[in-house]
Amino acid sequence: MTSHEARPSGCAPFEEELVNAMNRYANSADAPDFDAPGIVRRTRRRRAVGIAAVATALIVAGGGTALAAMSDGTGHRARPAASSTVAKSDAATMLIQFDDGATLPIDFSRWNLKEAKAYFDKTQNKLGTVTRKAVKGCKPGLVVGLDPHAPTVTNPGDTVNVTLCAG
The missing domain is CATH 1.20.5 (Single alpha-helices involved in coiled-coils or other helix-helix interfaces)
Structure with a gap:
């Protein structure tokens, strides 16, 4: 090969x-x-x-x-703001009192009902009546008023009535 x-x-x-x-x-x-x-x-x-x-x-x-x-x-x-420093015309602000006597203003004006209920559960407050009110310039379904509101102090266990914007 x-x-x-x-x-x-x-x-x-x-x-x-x-x-x-x-x-x-x-x-x-x-x-x-x-x-x-x-x-x-x-x-x-x-x-x-x-x-x-x-x-x-x-x-x-x-x-x-x-x-x-x-x-x-x-x-x-x-110490949070005392009740005397909150404007009386603020109907959507709630003053919560703590065990040590301090109060804290909480503004609910941009909260919806679900958020408000969750906060009431957290602070052991009870949701009272829910009403709707026509207010100019507000978004429907948002909180526009609370009863009691500032300057009244709210304690745990109190019932809070809520007013929502109807449009």
């Missing part, structure tokens, strides 16, 4: 050696083993931890904001 004759396999010696080398390489490497359930668990755990971290940061920031509003900057709790 000379170098010009055709090989029985149809390949030159270099090509045969190259194909053999590629086959040895392909057969020597193990196929990767993926642990799909483990990857999914890790991803879900990381996602849950991330969501918990963001939620905690928001809660801490919100709590810090509320505490900063109640503080005078020295770490001592500042």
Whole structure:
């Protein structure tokens, strides 16, 4: 056999050696083993931890904001505005009295009934009658009046009547 004759396999010696080398390489490497359930668990755990971290940061920031509003900057709790500092014409403001005697004005003028009910539940106040009143320039469904309202102080357990804007 000379170098010009055709090989029985149809390949030159270099090509045969190259194909053999590629086959040895392909057969020597193990196929990767993926642990799909483990990857999914890790991803879900990381996602849950991330969501918990963001939620905690928001809660801490919100709590810090509320505490900063109640503080005078020295770490001592500042007394909220007394009832005498609230305008008598503000019919949508409620003065809540705390156990230590401090009062805090809460303005309900941009709240809807659902938000007001949730706040009453939180402060242990009871929702009384709900009426609607036509008031010019207000958004329908928002609180325009409370009874009792500032300067009357509201204690936990008191019933509060709500007047909503009819449009």
